[in-house]
Structure formats: structure tokens, C-alpha cells
Amino acid sequence: MTFTRTALTLLIAAAITGCNANSAPKEAPKATRTDAAHTQASVSFDKPGYVTEVHDGRLWVFEADSKAYKDFKTTGEPSKIVTRIAAGPNGMTVRSTDGAVIDGYLLSKPGYVAEVHDGRLWVFEADSKAYKDFKTTGEPSKIVTRIAAGPNGMTVRSTEGAIIDGYLLSKPGYVAEVHDGRLWVFEANSKAYKDFKTTGEPSKIVTRIGAGPNGMTIRSTEAEVIDGYLAAKG
Numbered sequence: 001m002t003f004t005r006t007a008l009t010l011l012i013a014a015a016i017t018g019c020n021a022n023s024a025p026k027e028a029p030k031a032t033r034t035d036a037a038h039t040q041a042s043v044s045f046d047k048p049g050y051v052t053e054v055h056d057g058r059l060w061v062f063e064a065d066s067k068a069y070k071d072f073k074t075t076g077e078p079s080k081i082v083t084r085i086a087a088g089p090n091g092m093t094v095r096s097t098d099g100a101v102i103d104g105y106l107l108s109k110p111g112y113v114a115e116v117h118d119g120r121l122w123v124f125e126a127d128s129k130a131y132k133d134f135k136t137t138g139e140p141s142k143i144v145t146r147i148a149a150g151p152n153g154m155t156v157r158s159t160e161g162a163i164i165d166g167y168l169l170s171k172p173g174y175v176a177e178v179h180d181g182r183l184w185v186f187e188a189n190s191k192a193y194k195d196f197k198t199t200g201e202p203s204k205i206v207t208r209i210g211a212g213p214n215g216m217t218i219r220s221t222e223a224e225v226i227d228g229y230l231a232a233k234g
Contacts, residue, residue, distance in 0.1 A: 111188070125166075206220055
């Protein structure tokens with residue numbers, strides 16, 4: 001087959017154009033819903049006893065299974081709104097129908113649920129019978145009170161002094177429990193803590209005598225956990 005110079009030139013040009021078209025970088029898919037509000041909405045900020053929802057970058061909090069939460073899910077924003085600017089996780093604005101609900105949510109810790117009533121802070125182990133009874137029948141017959149022992153000098157109440165101690169001694173990222181005068185510490189939401197709640201004392205125990213707050217003996221399953229707890233700011 002014979003090509004004229006002109007035809008050959010056109011053929012080479014077409015081939016180059018085709019290669020360039022195939023090698024051109026494809027346009028990256030457009031990012032969708034990557035704004036900060038969506039990122040926050042995809043993270044759960046729930047705490048024991050409380051449910052949360054993120055709307056327009058604001059964190060709404062409600063007591064779990066409460067009428068206020070059911071109404072919110074049905075009708076949207078309530079007519080009465082309490083707002084705490086930048087009080088929530090990552091500096092989020094927190095909203096609810098009651099300031100005491102916001103306070104209880106913010107004061108709850110891993111392993112413990114907190115509620116504020118008449119300016120007093122009630123604390124219970126999460127999912128405990130004592131807490132369920134408190135939600136059903138109100139104040140228990142047995143009450144232990146620690147005046148001005150809580151955050152911001154609040155009076156703390158519960159059914160057991162050890163529960164108050166465990167709550168007060170828990171730190172961000174760590175849950176603490178007091179048993180027989182010893183302080184047990186675990187990483188929050190860890191398997192070791194879940195096993196401890198289910199089966200009691202583990203087979204492997206690391207003990208630091210007198211190393212805890214007020215000279216308490218500290219126990220855990222790993223030395224690194226104790227070290228991390230002691231180094232964490234409360």
C-alpha cells in the first residue's frame with residue numbers, strides 16, 4: 001500500500017491525537033458531602049443514657065427513650081430550645097429542650113451515666129439496675145451524698161459511695177471502678193473492661209500499690225493501661 005506524503009502526515013497526526021486523548025488524566029470524581037457538618041453527623045456522640053443528632057453543625061441531645069426525643073424525631077425542632085454555644089465535643093454548639101439534660105450529657109463519663117436534678121448530680125453505672133430503677137421510680141431509698149465533690153462544686157449523689165468514687169476518678173479515655181478499696185482502671189470501651197463487667201476480676205492482674213489518687217492501690221490487666229491512666233489529665 002502506497003501513501004502520499006500528505007496522507008502519511010495526516011495519519012501520523014491522527015495517531016498522536018488519539019494517544020493524547022487516551023493518556024489525558026481523567027477528571028477526578030467530584031467530592032460529595034464532605035463538609036464538616038456531614039463528617040460530624042457520621043460520628044456518634046451518644047453517651048450512656050443519652051442520644052444525639054447533628055443538624056446544621058449543632059449537636060442535639062436528649063435522654064434516651066424520652067418523650068422529648070420522640071417528639072423531635074416526629075415534628076423536628078421543638079418550640080422550647082436551650083442552647084450552649086461551643087460546649088460540646090469538638091467545640092460544637094449543644095441544644096436540647098432542657099438545660100439539665102445538656103448538663104447531664106456533658107457530665108456523663110465512659111461507664112457512668114449522669115443526671116442533674118435540682119442542681120445535684122446523680123451518677124450511676126451505665127445500664128445498672130440502680131439506674132433503671134432511678135428512671136422508673138425516682139430517688140432511691142438509699143442515698144449517698146458527697147457535698148461539693150463534683151464538677152464545679154456540685155453535690156454528687158448515688159446509691160453507693162464506690163460509684164461516686166469511680167465516677168470522680170474516671171478520666172478521659174479511661175473508666176475507673178472502686179472495689180474493696182482498690183481502683184480498677186481500663187481503657188474506655190475496651191474488651192478488657194467489658195470482660196471485667198461480665199466476669200469480674202481477670203486472670204491476669206497488674207497491681208501498683210499506693211500509686212493511685214489518695215494513695216489507692218491501682219489494678220488493671222496491663223501496666224501500660226495504668227501508666228496511661230496516671231498520665232491522663234482528669
